[in-house]
Amino acid sequence: MDNDSELISLDAGEIKRRIFAIRGRQVMMDSDLAEYFGTTTGNLNRAMKRNIKRFPESFCFQLTDDEILRCQIGIPMQKRGIKGGRTYLPYVYTEQGIAMLTSVLHTERAIAASISIMEAFVEMRRFIANNAALFERISKVELKQLEADKKFDRLFEYVNTCAETNQKLFFDGQIYDAFSLLIELIQKAEQEIILIDGYVDVSTLNVLAKKKTGVAVTIYTFPKTKLTAQDVAAFNAHYPQLDVKYTNIFHDRFLILYRKKVYHIGASLKDAGKKCFGITLMKDAGSELMKKLAKT
Structure with missing residues (x-):
């Protein structure tokens, strides 16, 4: 050498x-x-x-x-x-x-x-x-544990890769990894993002704020959501355009891109990484979900 x-x-x-x-x-x-x-x-x-x-x-x-x-x-x-x-x-x-x-x-x-x-x-x-604002909700104890016990490779593997993501399982504590993959998916959208999630709050908007400029967002959530009109207005002031609709017909969570690509998400975006959950690309599910949404 x-x-x-x-x-x-x-x-x-x-x-x-x-x-x-x-x-x-x-x-x-x-x-x-x-x-x-x-x-x-x-x-x-x-x-x-x-x-x-x-x-x-x-x-x-x-x-x-x-x-x-x-x-x-x-x-x-x-x-x-x-x-x-x-x-x-x-x-x-x-x-x-x-x-x-x-x-x-x-x-x-x-x-x-x-x-x-x-x-x-x-x-x-x-x-x-x-992404400092996105990680604010992670407690100091969680951050110290992540810094001590985890390498940074998985974080950047998800963010920097251009490969198609079909399925990924996350275990409790993989907060950085979960948010990184969600950000990657959000940033793929060119025109519209549809999120079906019964339990949304400001943390959900922190993830959606990573979208490209000009991409519209529609959220379908439960009527008794923690998301307020002021939260929506604040988001639209900086990252237009967000529209929130209310429905009780969905149990699971879905992320829809291009009105045809559907990801099934096993946990609410605000809880990503807190417990074991998965993200799965569902083939040929977009048209059926869009038909269902049109009836809500």
Whole structure:
């Protein structure tokens, strides 16, 4: 390894899947960085230790056994004479630490790789910032649990993919994942969105606000909804046009795009991720549902 001339093309999605959050920071593993920089993990960490004053804990720190288990990081460790693997706990590097590594290693490959990595960090921060209002309802306890126990890869996998989503099952606590897929579906609509959901509130509107400009929204909900006329007016002032209609004929929740593509949603949008539920694309169901809605 350590080949300056062997520059590689890095995939942004792959980089994001190797970034995870721990101790309140987004970091990358030493072994992943070594692969991208074209060196060995040992050489990378030795370069850090030779310049230890440049790497405070906010730039680089060593994981504990407990952190590896909680984050479900697959790391082969050499213990009690077992051949192979690594003999020490891994180091992780923050965005600032990665930039500092580049200045220490002085290779063309490290410089090229660090640019792609920095861009991935920026995109992740931009996504979280743009959706800050949507995540306000998640309690501080839930956020801390998500930061400690989950990687960010599933979040960006759903948002950035262009592949068709046919079916997805979410388990309790997968709040980021659930909202990310719902946002992806909402943003597919070019002209109209129809939501059938008996239990809507302002949180539902936070999701629908991610629609494209000019896309009309119609909600069919129970007469005793928590959504007020003021809520609807406030939404229309910023994201026109929303129309709310009232009916008791539906039990399940449906999201209809283009008046023909129908997604069955096992939970109200406002409760996405709180409990286990699924989202399923229903083939050839659009025309029948539209006929039923026309009679309400």
